[in-house]
Amino acid sequence: MGRTAAQVRTTGWMRGASASVRGALLGLIMERPGHGGDLANRLQARLGQTWRLDPNDVYRLLEKLQQEGLVEARAESKPGNGRATTIYHPTSGTPGALTAWMETLLPREPVRLALQAKLAVARPEDAPRLMVALRDYEQSCLSLAQLVTPSSGESRSWTALCMDCTRDAAFTQLHAEIHWAARTRQRLAEQVRRASHQR
Numbered sequence: 001m002g003r004t005a006a007q008v009r010t011t012g013w014m015r016g017a018s019a020s021v022r023g024a025l026l027g028l029i030m031e032r033p034g035h036g037g038d039l040a041n042r043l044q045a046r047l048g049q050t051w052r053l054d055p056n057d058v059y060r061l062l063e064k065l066q067q068e069g070l071v072e073a074r075a076e077s078k079p080g081n082g083r084a085t086t087i088y089h090p091t092s093g094t095p096g097a098l099t100a101w102m103e104t105l106l107p108r109e110p111v112r113l114a115l116q117a118k119l120a121v122a123r124p125e126d127a128p129r130l131m132v133a134l135r136d137y138e139q140s141c142l143s144l145a146q147l148v149t150p151s152s153g154e155s156r157s158w159t160a161l162c163m164d165c166t167r168d169a170a171f172t173q174l175h176a177e178i179h180w181a182a183r184t185r186q187r188l189a190e191q192v193r194r195a196s197h198q199r
Contacts, residue, residue, distance in 0.1 A: 013068045014101055021053070022061050023101035026094055029071055033089040036062055046163055049147040050170040062088055070097050119184070127192050131185050138181035145174040 013022060021043070028034070028042050040058040044051065065071045065088075072091050075084040115130075115137055122130055148171045151164035 013065065013070060013097065014104060018057070018061055019101075021058075022065060023098070025058070025061060025065065026070060026090075026098045026101065029088050029090050030094060030098055033087050035085045035087050039088065046159075046166065048163075048167050048170055050144045050174065068093075070094050115181075124192075124195065127188050131188055134181045134185045134188075138178055138185070141174050141177045141181065145171065145178065148174065 013019070024043055024047065025039060028039055028046070034042065036059045037055060039062065040053060040055040043058065044053050047053070062071060062073075066073050069091055070093050071088045073086050073088055076087045077084045115133055118126070118130060118133070148167050150168050150171045155161035155164050
């Protein structure tokens with residue numbers, strides 16, 4: 001049975017690398033409408049500092065969601081303030097789109113880490129440069145990991161629980177990357193030592 005035009009429209013916005021952020025924005029707008037800066041701050045607070053979110057990207061994604069008919073932008077003024085601010089509100093299509101996003105297992109992004117691409121074609125003489133790049137990557141991951149504290153107790157609310165789980169995921173992934181980078185540096189160094197003894 002084919003999908004209706006409404007279903008196609010509801011799920012088409014989920015394609016691309018920024019689908020996760022678009023889905024999270026819909027969830028925040030369903031909770032409470034807000035202007036772009038407010039939504040960017042709330043998104044950063046929920047996802048954590050390891051997500052490097054550019055507010056300009058958030059505005060661009062909100063514009064795309066508006067074009068899809070999933071959010072509505074209204075110019076609103078605060079009492080006592082003559083300046084109008086664009087506030088993003090849900091539309092009749094927002095709840096269905098959010099539900100579809102929650103139900104959909106998004107395809108895993110292909111691994112395109114630049115270091116892995118370099119390793120795939122590296123020559124023996126590239127080992128020193130690779131080890132420097134791996135050390136820099138390891139340090140970058142360590143810096144990000146210091147921004148994340150894994151949860152140690154019971155969460156007081158549903159929102160707090162979900163935020164704790166997000167931070168746990170970031171903490172686990174960063175430590176896996178740190179381990180991989182350190183282990184790869186060690187393996188490259190061992191190979192270089194073996195090669196130098198065989199000469």
